[in-house]
Amino acid sequence: MTPSQPTAILLVSCPDQRGIVAALSAFITQHNGNIIALDQYVDSEESAFFARMEWELDGFAFPLEQFAARFEPVARPRRIEWRLHLSDRRLRMAVMVSRQAHCLYDILARWESGEWPIELSLVLSNHDDHRGLVERHGLPFHHIPVEAATKAEAEDRQIALLKQANVDFIVLARYMQILGPSFVQTFPMRILNIHHSFLPAFAGAHPYRAAHDRGVKIIGATAHFVTEKLDEGPIIEQDVIRVSHRQGVDDLVRLGRDLEKIVLSRAIYWHVHHRILVYKNRTVVFS
Amino acid sequence: MTPSQPTAILLVSCPDQRGIVAALSAFITQHNGNIIALDQYVDSEESAFFARMEWELDGFAFPLEQFAARFEPVARPRRIEWRLHLSDRRLRMAVMVSRQAHCLYDILARWESGEWPIELSLVLSNHDDHRGLVERHGLPFHHIPVEAATKAEAEDRQIALLKQANVDFIVLARYMQILGPSFVQTFPMRILNIHHSFLPAFAGAHPYRAAHDRGVKIIGATAHFVTEKLDEGPIIEQDVIRVSHRQGVDDLVRLGRDLEKIVLSRAIYWHVHHRILVYKNRTVVFS
Amino acid sequence: MTPSQPTAILLVSCPDQRGIVAALSAFITQHNGNIIALDQYVDSEESAFFARMEWELDGFAFPLEQFAARFEPVARPRRIEWRLHLSDRRLRMAVMVSRQAHCLYDILARWESGEWPIELSLVLSNHDDHRGLVERHGLPFHHIPVEAATKAEAEDRQIALLKQANVDFIVLARYMQILGPSFVQTFPMRILNIHHSFLPAFAGAHPYRAAHDRGVKIIGATAHFVTEKLDEGPIIEQDVIRVSHRQGVDDLVRLGRDLEKIVLSRAIYWHVHHRILVYKNRTVVFS
């Protein structure tokens, strides 16, 4: 459930060790924070500890600007890596899209309905097709053509626009271009992509065609963070739908569209609620 | 993951309150217990707190016989209700079955394969059909016919056998008799039933026929604790399978058998690993 | 797969009888129709036969205006009930909606993307909230308030508008009013509703609250034809999503929205492609 009062959200990862939960929860409690959610997970194979703690800010003992300094004595000896988020600080999101619009439609509808606590900053596309759709929502739309010869330059323009808009993260809503390393490195673990297959099956181009030719009985979609290796970034969410021999490639495309929308929207939901931790190319999702 | 060393498992429920996680985790940590799993859940609507803590017994500061006394100063002021389990104390399970044997087969296979940390104490049936199946596994089988006139007497015999075998819980593996109040009260929240529908739809007799006649497109099965109200006890697990107009009642029965086996086996798994808490006729399952 | 050439679609139901498939397929073939899809189903319990035949019109031996007369010698002795549809005659659809807009957004996006072969004729609502959303798509929006005292009058206005727009069918996209008998009788098996539960569980108002209170582990949505009995019409499609104790009512509402959209859209897809037959309050869906 979404709390109605402002909260702080602390994401923690560190080597597993005795007393880590007690230390974390004691720190918040001693500073008069009311913990409303604590999710923790120990990867015993890796001896790694992960947690998400959320507490009400009302009555908390010190302003969060001091958090780093105050938390230091807890964090340093335990080699804790952490990130702190505020529930009332709305993330700024950009969308990149190509010709297929179903994910864009879905995102715009959720945004307009206030389903997510975000600012939708801008939409970038390598085609001009969806300018009208985006602009009728009162949102900036930038058409930046991408071709082999000019790709680096185009990415520079994209990066400039994204930085200028001060975006927190980027959603590739069926953006059909491969992002270059410098783009990816500019926004590490801040680019969410939807791939239209059940990864790692059918990575790369034309997954529905490939799925059809292989004769699978279930197709899927995968939301993942983008890394420099194509379709190999940490998986955030996947879902599937049953198909049969009766479905041609066109049918897979049609059925897959709904999967893609749903899977991508779940990944965005978790991302904007700070429920995802990444390690070793996998995700911990405190859903 | 199942820990390989003996652990203690503490199930806790209490009113939600500041500092409850810190207090619980500090208690274990201060007594040198290494917490390997902590699941907690706050029902904010009910202001209720639930937790499951599991820690390694190796090196723990005091023998568990003293737990109640030692934990008292933590528990009493916070109105904590708790249960303590040991991972290396195998629960004793009884199975009750009628004519349909698919769940019984499944349970016997899992038991023989060592899938669950249980002792399978005995099998009771109101029919003699499956004596051979049970006895070839080296297990006691008791045939206790149940008829309207002799039902109370039959239940007394059943209760006597179950008590004599010192069973911890009872699995109704498609046992097609309604248990009387005194039976149910003898084993509160210790009787698991599998109902062959997606409850609350199609409670009572002949759910597959009823599902077919209503023309549903998905059928289900439900594992729940047995209470005095038929098919209304706390739901532990449910699962479903898609059907179409093509499936007649016979097909639903056939497809449903697999659902029933799987759903019941998951409920048993969670029960024997002490992962289920009940409140307000609902379950918290720390799966 | 959707054929690219115009086709005729014949929906047939009749008592099961020897030679019925041969008679139907011979009729089309003898008149030079190339059958591209033939789905048939025999309900052996009811001795009822159902079929959907689709054939290419190119080269067919006679114009379809003569179909009734030509088919009569086949149909009458076999007591065949039939409906004939043309794939290139786009159905005219109306949408009725209340305050919740997620299904409306979804329908508008699919319509604008050309996902369905329909004309979207008009949107009716008992609230004025979504006028802007609808009108920016260039579609007529009518706000007809519905209150107990004026309900009959309001329905008369609705019916008048729907008839004037010459609609073929009506989609209740979370329209939160119960339609009166005369409305329902005016559009028999031509009103599709989405109910936000896995029917027959949780019919009526507040199904997510009821599902939460019962503690189910899976929630669902149901698309069905509207009949005079509330939430008891023939089910077209259902789907479900797994939930746990962690989801409060708000979460069920949120997760359910996506289910509702998908389930309703599948029902519309089958309806506009003439893939649904109704009998005995059930549907045959040749999906």
Added chain:
Amino acid sequence: MTPSQPTAILLVSCPDQRGIVAALSAFITQHNGNIIALDQYVDSEESAFFARMEWELDGFAFPLEQFAARFEPVARPRRIEWRLHLSDRRLRMAVMVSRQAHCLYDILARWESGEWPIELSLVLSNHDDHRGLVERHGLPFHHIPVEAATKAEAEDRQIALLKQANVDFIVLARYMQILGPSFVQTFPMRILNIHHSFLPAFAGAHPYRAAHDRGVKIIGATAHFVTEKLDEGPIIEQDVIRVSHRQGVDDLVRLGRDLEKIVLSRAIYWHVHHRILVYKNRTVVFS
């Protein structure tokens, strides 16, 4: 629904062509066969036609020994390939298994319960572990060790036993050896395997480990016909289950066991009811 009277089942594949359904159904009807099921499918991309027709033998105009000759005038000009099966001729099945017994248990239970119309002829294993389990069911068990040096010889012994038992098809119930080409060629499209992943993802050894390391959110199992290319044969059935970061490899193995049993059993069901056609390394399953 399973018919109670003996039926004939004709599986047909041929180039798509006008009048093919009419020709097939007319042939049966003219010979006084009552068609109780007709499933057909046109792969328009391949211009290929597939059908399964089932009719009651009672009253059929000629004995089935004459079928080939009588059907010839229909089949030859249309280049029809066909197979004819009798519902009351029980297929003879062999099972091959290694150390993991869960699929074997499941198969034995279904066999003993009469769930499938089969004879279970024998069980082969490269280990002796499950001799007791098999023999207590009154079934022949053969332990044939397989090692690199003696593999060809071992397969010769296996083939000899299978031929001697006159088996119709072979189920690899987690048989962890790769079959050589001569074995596979001896039983073309008559060997069913269960692979413990959602193919084509994680083909080869240790799929659960690979799935865990990739961080997928859903795992699967795949039943397929065995061809000479490992894990690349035509897929018959797949199913999946949702997992999360919380599941270690051991948990995936445990959860996967249930998937494997169910998926394999569905494939066997369809195979023994003659519902599967293979073409272009894909299956048409008239389920």
